[in-house]
Amino acid sequence: xxxxxxxxxxxxxxxxxxxxxxxxxxxDTADNGDDGLFNAEGTDYDAIVLDVMLPGMDGREVxxxxxxxxxxxVLMLTxxxxxxxxxxxxxxxxxxxxxxxxxxxxxxxxxxxxxxxSANQSSNLMEIGAVRINAAARTVTIxxxxxxxxxxxxSLVEFLARHRGELVTRTQLYEHLFDENECSLSNLLxxxxxxxxxxxxxxxxxxxxxxxxCIE
Ligand code: CA
Numbered sequence: 503x504x505x506x507x508x509x510x511x512x513x514x515x516x517x518x519x520x521x522x523x524x525x526x527x528x529x530d531t532a533d534n535g536d537d538g539l540f541n542a543e544g545t546d547y548d549a550i551v552l553d554v555m556l557p558g559m560d561g562r563e564v565x566x567x568x569x570x571x572x573x574x575x576v577l578m579l580t581x582x583x584x585x586x587x588x589x590x591x592x593x594x595x596x597x598x599x600x601x602x603x604x605x606x607x608x609x610x611x612x613x614x615x616x617x618x619x620s621a622n623q624s625s626n627l628m629e630i631g632a633v634r635i636n637a638a639a640r641t642v643t644i645x646x647x648x649x650x651x652x653x654x655x656x657s658l659v660e661f662l663a664r665h666r667g668e669l670v671t672r673t674q675l676y677e678h679l680f681d682e683n684e685c686s687l688s689n690l691l692x693x694x695x696x697x698x699x700x701x702x703x704x705x706x707x708x709x710x711x712x713x714x715x716c717i718e
Pocket of ligand 1: 511553554555556
């Protein structure tokens with residue numbers, strides 16, 4: 503899952519980016535509205551965290567312009583005294599908002615809910631044969647036994663599971679699992695796929711040679 507954060511406070515931006523990476527997300531960042539919009543329009547993010555108060559183009563304007571072309575889920579960050587901004591943000595097409603200062607756990611939970619909703623999944627539990635995925639806890643079991651996955655391996659499994667039965671291309675996986683600095687490492691994906699197969703069985707991820715991957 504790949505997230506874009508648009509926030510102009512350097513400490514908050516860096517802290518949030520690091521926390522989300524530790525949760526296994528690929529994270530791109532922008533510290534102003536113009537760059538944020540440019541990224542948001544150019545990449546299919548799974549969700550965007552967007553501050554309202556930004557230098558130059560503010561968050562509401564970024565959102566208004568983005569909504570002309572994309573439905574990417576957007577979580578707005580607003581200050582406590584900006585109640586009217588919240589209402590305007592939701593009017594402009596925001597999917598949810600969090601009031602600063604916020605708990606990281608609250609951001610994680612809301613992002614999970616937004617991503618789940620946009621994938622039309624009503625449940626956090628997915629079952630594929632003997633494999634059971636709990637997207638709320640970010641855990642995977644096989645025949646009831648917990649499987650140790652790295653954060654990135656987990657993201658790969660969850661992304662494929664949410665697109666079960668569909669062909670997922672390598673390009674899609676690179677776009678959703680890795681940030682802009684990692685995208686140039688062409689064998690990174692193969693390494694993660696190979697590790698997941700060792701842990702969940704060789705048949706769990708099917709290769710469609712020349713096209714991509716699929717979970718049946
Ligand atoms: Ca700000």
